[in-house]
Amino acid sequence: MGSKARMGFGSLFFHYVLLALFVASSYGETAGSSSGGRSLAQCNLFQGSWVYDESYPLYDSASCPFISKMGFDCLKSGRPDENYLKYRWKPDGCELPRFDGKDFLQRMRGKTIMFVGDSISLNQRDSLACLLHAAVPDIVVSSDDVKFEDYNVTLSRSLAQYLVDIVPEEIGNVLKLDSVQQNAQGWLRADVLIFNSFLWWNRSNPGRPILWHRWDYIQDGNQILKDMNRTEAMAKALNTWARWVDSNIDPNTKKVFYFGIPPTHMQ
Numbered sequence: 727m728g729s730k731a732r733m734g735f736g737s738l739f740f741h742y743v744l745l746a747l748f749v750a751s752s753y754g755e756t757a758g759s760s761s762g763g764r765s766l767a768q769c770n771l772f773q774g775s776w777v778y779d780e781s782y783p784l785y786d787s788a789s790c791p792f793i794s795k796m797g798f799d800c801l802k803s804g805r806p807d808e809n810y811l812k813y814r815w816k817p818d819g820c821e822l823p824r825f826d827g828k829d830f831l832q833r834m835r836g837k838t839i840m841f842v843g844d845s846i847s848l849n850q851r852d853s854l855a856c857l858l859h860a861a862v863p864d865i866v867v868s869s870d871d872v873k874f875e876d877y878n879v880t881l882s883r884s885l886a887q888y889l890v891d892i893v894p895e896e897i898g899n900v901l902k903l904d905s906v907q908q909n910a911q912g913w914l915r916a917d918v919l920i921f922n923s924f925l926w927w928n929r930s931n932p933g934r935p936i937l938w939h940r941w942d943y944i945q946d947g948n949q950i951l952k953d954m955n956r957t958e959a960m961a962k963a964l965n966t967w968a969r970w971v972d973s974n975i976d977p978n979t980k981k982v983f984y985f986g987i988p989p990t991h992m993q
């Protein structure tokens with residue numbers, strides 16, 4: 727259970743950083759239209775600290791229908807303290823507006839927001855859905871999407887621990903460092919893409935019996951390898967991913983976020 731609690735904490739922690747970035751970037755686009763808009767647009771959102779806020783958390787995990795696994799809900803899993811739910815990201819140079827679900831949906835009207843990466847990404851999708859659901863309970867849920875119909879906003883997810891493709895071939899599943907086409911097909915419909923990949927690159931046992939995590943070989947250029955230096959493998963994969971972003975994402979109409987180095991995550 728201890729490990730589950732850590733996992734849940736991690737997802738919340740990262741969720742809030744991301745949320746801060748989101749809110750700030752959507753305010754940044756409409757600089758001046760709201761209190762502090764202009765200074766937010768110029769603020770370094772990445773430099774700051776976590777501050778205790780008695781008014782948090784912003785949603786009650788017990789009443790959120792999106793927390794898919796017991797292990798992702800610290801309270802249900804028996805964590806006795808609740809202070810960890812009360813931290814808010816505070817950039818040094820500005821004050822972020824308090825999260826307002828309806829305002830967020832209004833600003834994101836017509837958009838699809840997609841989380842891509844490992845289970846931390848799935849947690850983040852769920853957590854943002856919980857935050858918004860607390861403000862606007864009317865939703866439609868289908869396999870990977872949660873849709874807030876009145877606002878035409880979709881929150882989606884795509885599980886891709888390595889970002890690059892894992893392709894079943896005769897010899898087994900091959901992790902292709904230079905191919906992202908297969909995974910990326912689903913990413914094109916998103917207006918906002920939040921990527922994360924780090925943890926799985928350092929795992930020594932990729933052949934765990936969970937189908938979608940599994941690879942038997944790594945393909946690096948023309949070489950098929952049983953394994954290789956994972957730091958180098960990750961660098962190659964991220965270059966492949968970055969090339970995809972450069973040639974498929976118009977930064978004038980879409981937004982891309984990437985983060986690595988997730989917290990301890992014991993799944």
Ligand SMILES: *[C@@H]1O[C@H](CO)[C@@H](O)[C@H](O)[C@H]1NC(C)=O
Pocket residue numbers: 835836837878
């Ligand atoms: C929802 O948003 C999409 C993408 O912007 C748009 O194509 C569609 O017409 C919108 N649907 C409604 C009902 O407004």
Ligand SMILES: *[C@@H]1O[C@H](CO)[C@@H](O)[C@H](O)[C@H]1NC(C)=O
Pocket residue numbers: 927928929930956
């Ligand atoms: C993961 O990182 C640790 C600590 O740096 C290292 O000792 C280990 O060899 C790495 N595992 C793999 C599979 O690269």
Ligand SMILES: *[C@@H]1O[C@H](CO)[C@@H](O)[C@H](O)[C@H]1NC(C)=O
Pocket residue numbers: 955956957958
């Ligand atoms: C893996 O590659 C990185 C980057 O080139 C290097 O710093 C590191 O020493 C390598 N690790 C091993 C175990 O060879």
